[in-house]
Amino acid sequence: MFSFRTTPLLEQTDTILRSGRLGLFCNQTSWHPENGEYLYETLFNKGLLKRVFVPEEGLFGEYSEFKLKDNEFPYNNICLNKCGFESLYKIAADSVIINSDKLKDLDGLIIDLQDTGVRYSRFNSVLSALFLTLKKRNINLSVYIIDRLNPLGRQVEGTMLRKEYQSSSGVEGIPHRHGLTLGELANLLYNEQNDKFPLHIISSNAELVSKSLLPWSIPPDNDMPGLFSPFFYAGQYLWCVTNVSGGRGTLRPFEQFGAPFMSSLTDYNIRNGFRNWNDPGHPLYDPAVYIRWQRFIPSSGKYKGELCFGFQLHPVPGVQYHSLAHNLRIMRFTVENCREFSFAPIATGESVKGTKRGAAELILGDKILLDYTQGKLDWIEAKEHIKVEEQKWIRKARKFLLYDDQLFRCK
Numbered sequence: 001m002f003s004f005r006t007t008p009l010l011e012q013t014d015t016i017l018r019s020g021r022l023g024l025f026c027n028q029t030s031w032h033p034e035n036g037e038y039l040y041e042t043l044f045n046k047g048l049l050k051r052v053f054v055p056e057e058g059l060f061g062e063y064s065e066f067k068l069k070d071n072e073f074p075y076n077n078i079c080l081n082k083c084g085f086e087s088l089y090k091i092a093a094d095s096v097i098i099n100s101d102k103l104k105d106l107d108g109l110i111i112d113l114q115d116t117g118v119r120y121s122r123f124n125s126v127l128s129a130l131f132l133t134l135k136k137r138n139i140n141l142s143v144y145i146i147d148r149l150n151p152l153g154r155q156v157e158g159t160m161l162r163k164e165y166q167s168s169s170g171v172e173g174i175p176h177r178h179g180l181t182l183g184e185l186a187n188l189l190y191n192e193q194n195d196k197f198p199l200h201i202i203s204s205n206a207e208l209v210s211k212s213l214l215p216w217s218i219p220p221d222n223d224m225p226g227l228f229s230p231f232f233y234a235g236q237y238l239w240c241v242t243n244v245s246g247g248r249g250t251l252r253p254f255e256q257f258g259a260p261f262m263s264s265l266t267d268y269n270i271r272n273g274f275r276n277w278n279d280p281g282h283p284l285y286d287p288a289v290y291i292r293w294q295r296f297i298p299s300s301g302k303y304k305g306e307l308c309f310g311f312q313l314h315p316v317p318g319v320q321y322h323s324l325a326h327n328l329r330i331m332r333f334t335v336e337n338c339r340e341f342s343f344a345p346i347a348t349g350e351s352v353k354g355t356k357r358g359a360a361e362l363i364l365g366d367k368i369l370l371d372y373t374q375g376k377l378d379w380i381e382a383k384e385h386i387k388v389e390e391q392k393w394i395r396k397a398r399k400f401l402l403y404d405d406q407l408f409r410c411k
Contacts, residue, residue, distance in 0.1 A: 001198045020107030025053040028060040029114035030219045041115030044079045050329045053088035089332045094167040096129035108142040112222035119174040128171045134197045142198040147183030151215035151230045157324040159389035161365040179236035179407040188400040196348045235323030241344045241359035249298030258310015261340035263298040283333045288321035290314040322410040331373045
């Protein structure tokens with residue numbers, strides 16, 4: 001049973017929401033301005049909350065670099081030690097495993113998360129695994145999703161993940177930037193998996209949080225802290241599987257990138273006859289951004305405390321930007337001009353069908369894109385492949401949309 005609801009969660013008349021045993025899967029974005037409380041506080045004060053499921057990054061995203069361990073849940077005092085704070089899932093090899101025992105004594109599960117709009121988000125994989133677990137275990141749990149706007153908007157980028165590259169870092173068939181809300185993504189997964197449990201989506205138009213706060217006001221991820229972060233995120237995230245810093249540990253993660261060894265590019269323009277990094281003939285040129293060379297020192301993460309030569313990207317107002325396509329070209333440029341550049345050889349703990357895969361394969365999820373970044377084919381072929389894949393995804397996803405605004409691609 002599926003329903004799409006246009007009144008706020010707390011105004012619903014379901015018996016489960018009035019007097020049932022509820023679980024809540026949430027993080028720092030589950031704060032609602034109308035009452036100045038996190039949703040777990042509101043539900044606990046109503047006497048409905050039995051268990052809060054905490055992501056591996058922590059309830060407030062405070063464990064983003066180290067991951068919260070099963071025996072580290074320092075939250076029980078928040079609800080007077082009368083409500084459990086636990087993990088809903090764990091990562092094993094190439095999959096997400098749901099702890100179904102924690103669901104069997106619940107009448108309803110509320111999901112209140114802000115998705116990041118890319119398939120690399122762990123929440124996509126957790127949602128898919130959750131739905132499959134409910135189906136396989138025949139758990140008739142009512143699931144309520146408080147929908148939010150997609151911080152990356154309706155633009156679609158990239159190729160749909162191939163089955164052979166599916167892992168805990170991505171769901172098969174989802175492109176790099178999908179353009180859907182979390183509720184719409186749930187609608188797609190629910191239908192494709194032919195699920196039968198009760199799924200209820202609370203419209204983003206119903207909740208004041210979506211009307212009062214911009215989608216990134218409370219960062220859904222520590223890598224998306226600011227106004228311009230959504231503009232670059234889908235493409236710049238690819239640096240995570242390389243030895244180039246994507247700006248983590250700086251005030252502008254995924255708006256800037258660099259590495260100590262990229263200092264070899266200092267005289268690149270002089271050697272190759274370009275006026276500057278924004279010369280229209282330059283390999284890095286894109287009409288939607290300005291490229292500013294700079295140096296930075298990350299305070300944490302990759303190259304912590306080391307001087308990095310790199311660049312910051314600045315959006316040109318009003319011009320559509322394909323962040324994935326641009327960063328694929330930037331990566332190809334780096335491969336060709338920085339001999340120290342490398343992709344991460346193995347994604348820690350990840351495997352596909354028993355065979356260890358490189359981290360780049362799992363994130364790119366497409367052999368043609370991987371071949372392009374490694375110099376094995378030209379941009380025209382890769383660009384056409386991306387175009388066809390985006391068109392396929394838009395046609396596929398269209399029937400699962402819950403709102404009037406349509407998906408689009410950057411032409």
